[in-house]
Every structure is written in C-alpha cells, then in structure tokens.
Amino acid sequence: AQTVTQSQPEMSVQEAETVTLSCTYDTSESDYYLFWYKQPPSRQMILVIRQEAYKQQNATENRFSVNFQKAAKSFSLKISDSQLGDAAMYFCAATTSGTYKYIFGTGTRLKVLA
Amino acid sequence: DSGVTQTPKHLITATGQRVTLRCSPRSGDLSVYWYQQSLDQGLQFLIQYYNGEERAKGNILERFSAQQFPDLHSELNLSSLELGDSALYFCASSVLGAVNEQFFGPGTRLTVL
Numbered sequence A: 001a002q003t004v005t006q007s008q009p010e011m012s013v014q015e016a017e018t019v020t021l022s023c024t025y026d027t028s029e030s031d032y033y034l035f036w037y038k039q040p041p042s043r044q045m046i047l048v049i050r051q052e053a054y055k056q057q058n059a060t061e062n063r064f065s066v067n068f069q070k071a072a073k074s075f076s077l078k079i080s081d082s083q084l085g086d087a088a089m090y091f092c093a094a095t096t097s098g099t100y101k102y103i104f105g106t107g108t109r110l111k112v113l114a
Numbered sequence B: 001d002s003g004v005t006q007t008p009k010h011l012i013t014a015t016g017q018r019v020t021l022r023c024s025p026r027s028g029d030l031s032v033y034w035y036q037q038s039l040d041q042g043l044q045f046l047i048q049y050y051n052g053e054e055r056a057k058g059n060i061l062e063r064f065s066a067q068q069f070p071d072l073h074s075e076l077n078l079s080s081l082e083l084g085d086s087a088l089y090f091c092a093s094s095v096l097g098a099v100n101e102q103f104f105g106p107g108t109r110l111t112v113l
Helices: none
Strands: A003-005 A010-014 A019-021 A024-026 A032-039 A046-052 A064-069 A074-079 A088-096 A102-104 A108-113 B005-007 B010-013 B019-024 B031-037 B044-050 B053-057 B064-068 B074-078 B087-094 B108-112
Touching (some): A003 A088, A032 A074, A046 A064, A046 A074, A074 A088, A102 B044, B005 B087, B019 B087, B019 B108, B044 B064
Antiparallel strands (some): A019 A074, A032 A046, A032 A088, A064 A074, A088 A102, A088 A108, B005 B019, B019 B074, B031 B087
16 A cells, blocks of 8 residues: 655744755555645645656755655655745655555645744 | 636535535546545545546545546535534546646535534
C-alpha cells in the first residue's frame, strides 16, 4: 500500500528566511509521482511543485524547490525567501501511474513571522 | 481560478438526509476526482472517474455514491447523513490519468446538524 507521512504538524519561519518541510513516502511501484500542494486559509488547493520519480534532477519552481532522495523515500520542500503569503497548510501527495489514486499526507501548517 | 466549479459552496442539512454535490471539470479534462477533508485533516481520496467510467475507488462509504455524466460533470451523492460526514468535499479534474496535475475546485462545505 502507498503511504505518505508528514511528521511536522506545524513549522514557523521568519520572513525572508528559508524553511524545509519534510515528507516521506512508501510505495512498491517504480513509476510514481510526488506533489506538494498548498492550502491557504481560503481552502483552495494549489499545486506548488511536482516531481517524477524517474527524474533524478530535483524540481524547482521559483522560490520553491524539492530535495528528492529516492533511496530514502524522502521528498522535502524548501521555501526560500519566505513571504507572508506562504503561510498555509502544505500537503505532500503521491500517486502511481497504475493506481490513479492520490494519497495525501496529513499536512504541515506553516506560519510566517513578520 | 482553477476552472473547476463546485456547487453549492455551503450546505447545511440534518442527520439522515441525502444531498448531492455537483462538480464541473475544466474544459477538456476527462478525469474527475472526489476528496473529503474533515476539519484540520488531510484529504481522503474517495473516487475517480475517467470519461464516464469509474477508474479508482478509495475510502468511500457505501452510503456515498458518485457518477460522471456524458457532459463530464460529476455528482457525489451522500445519503443517510451522519454528524461525522460534516467536511469539505473537493472535486478535482485532470486531463488524463492521475499523473497529470490535478486542478481543484473551491470545495463544498457540508454541515450535518
């Protein structure tokens, strides 16, 4: 079975600083995809970044980047130059090409301090 | 705006009742997914449809059912409602299968009293 674990229920970061959110996953599939979603107070789910397991290069989207450690089954999200608008719940998610099911972690609440 | 619409935005009903939540996917998207998010919880995958056919099933209760119509909109039916069914219900759509980016609707907040 697929599992996604986020062990940090809450994190805080000072504005303009860098923070890393942790995620570990478990799957027996070789073809899988990993995602980070952001859920601000509006509750809208917004895709932050996506990583294909077959790609060795870590995905990057502006201030957001991932550290994908395939052997350790780790998929952490790094937010650089944190902004007040980054405050939100962040969910890690995984899916495989065969199951069509997305499995979400329990989320990490990020607070950004001015 | 993701392009996915959900109606209604809010729904308040009583235990034992039945409700229908509606979702219209983005233009061109064939896949629709339903999720349940209870208060301060993660998202629980309920069910996925692809071009009218059920593709995957998650932790969906027998009291819940869904379908995707020929025009690709989808409905989630919740019956014999219980207090624990109170949650935010999200619909998401994607072009093809699960490996494509999912675009989420704004959600329907269901309150069961």
